[in-house]
Amino acid sequence: MASRIVLFGATGRIGRITARALVEAGVRPVLAGRDPHRLENLSGAVGGGADIVAADAARPESVRALLGRGDVLISTVGPFTILGSPAVEAAVDAGAIYLDCSGEPRFIRRVFKHWGPRAAASGATLLPAMGFDFVVGNIAGATAVERSGAAAVRLEVGYFVRGDARRAMSPGSRASALGMAFDSMHRYQAGQLVVSARGGRPFSVGGTTRYAVPIGASEPLALPPVYPQLRDVSVYLSVDGMAMRAAGAVAAICPTLARLPGVRRGVRVAMGQLLRRPDRDPDAAVPIQPVVIAQAFDPQGRSLSDVTFECSSPYEFTGHILALAAVVASRDGVRDVGALGPVKALGLNRAAQLCANCGCREPPLRPRR
Template sequence: MAGRIVVFGATGYTGVLTARALVAQGARPVLAGRNRTGLTALADELGGLEIAYADVEEPRSVRALVESGDVLVTTVGPFQRYGHAALEAAVDAGAHYLDSTGEPPFIREVFESYGPRATRSALIPAFGYDYVPGNLAAGLALDRVGDDGFRVDIGYFVGGGDLWRGLTAGSLQSVAGAATARMYSFRGRIHEERRPRVREFQVAGRSRPGLSIGSSEHFALPESYPALYEVNVYLGWFGRATRPAARGRVGAYGARAALGTMARLARRRSGKSTLTSRIVAVAYDSEGSLLTDVHLSGGDPYEFTACALSWAACQASRGMVETGALGPISAFGLAELEAGCAMAGIARVTG
């Protein structure tokens, strides 16, 4: 019997998109959050769904949302500040867990601190544009080259509009001040980095710079590909501002906040987002020679996140084989993940 799916933070921007995507896939999720009026309105819009009050300031209310075998999908962020109540609830209940975080320190905490405790739960953090497509692209590349895959570099890029144009002064200040905690990479083990690095990727026939970040790929890919020694992940959202951003330590969370603002502005002006996505994974051997690359392409990152979360929640509700903190490939398998991402709007393309 399938477990219930609970969307915590259902009246927020990503939560609303996720609830709608779940209903479009035939699910009947429970909508949870602290805004009773908003929950009622959304539940009515989506055909009379069940609602539940929960607030991270009242951890017992979050724990009451789920029982063993349920799936808790949380979009309540910033996760480093508000995300622990949902994690604790899932681990305690034996419920499966998915979130939309893009915050490197929180991802690390899920894998290093909560994963060993989750003996009855599958914990799958960052199941959205941050950082499912990179896991998929890298997995496809490493699957192609086998044990020769020693290092993989992953880059995330957006197009279809200037990410920074049109942001309010307040948003720009928020982005400029959002320096993350220390970043990390994987070289045989997790390494902390003192400052971001910059590298160039070939994307759709031109060179584009990326800024190094911590992500789920650093934990998830070595788990699935034991021969892999080095994992590097980069954000390519800054364009010509990449090197100044590296010097100023403008972090991934700040860039992600800007991306969300840009998506909202685009929808407000035209009725839909004009943003597009491009993800690249490049695999190398132990001598540093390029073995292969894989390119993925799709539309708006936030629409992808909602559809990906809803797909994964439906899969998890039927039961999970593995427990603990999992990457997307370990959780669902490479072929299934590729199909799920294609359904959500990101698929393989030629370079």
């Protein structure tokens, strides 16, 4: 029997897309958020007669009240480093299945390292970063390793965004990005997680070379447990319209600046100001074209496999993958407890199919002339 699906943060940009996708999938979700009036309007707009419940991250007890054992909780309430903890705590306490769309390195590390063991003990399953970042890289990376076999010991994943990504960002995404700029990145190196930044590297994308800077993603935490032969996993980002080498230099300095008195507090104030700005309708967002590349290497540094995924709008993809993954988890369950990535939780084939259903897949092979 399918369990309930609760969507916390339903009236935000990602939340609205997720609510529509859940109803389109035949689910009657529970829509939760701070404003009952906006929730009522959303329930009517999606046409599914969804139940609504008031809940606020500032009142953790209201978030705990949303869940029973075995329920599925989708959280789109960010920035997650500021607002995300109550939803994870509630899922752990209830033994629920939890999904979020965080891309924030510090929060992702905390889910895997702090809450993951607690979730395993309580029977909960935590699936952080279940949006465009970083589901696509997990699936592309796993595909590259599967095609390479046991010789694949190093994996590098690059996220490339074509178009004016800055104009397309929601206020919540801007706030999260500001917080990430002052956070330490991480990678998997020599068989262990290393929290620090490393220099960028060039990737070949569509016949041109793009420089990308390191980011702290979920792949370094989620893929090594699935593929124990991996000794190194790194993830990079490149965005059109940004001087990526300069961005990498700034990103290397900001975590040090964050240790200075008052800096972290000032960043939080600025993030709060961004969150108070009005958001555009997601359907009116500026079109952007993301590409994700995963490359697997042998111990001698020789390339074994090169996998490319082309994607639709990151916001649309995120809302739909959250919804469809939640539906699968509700109806069929997941493969393990604790903090997991999409490959370990759902299996590579199912996760890749969900990804394709949401508009992100490998392009067809072009015939040689």
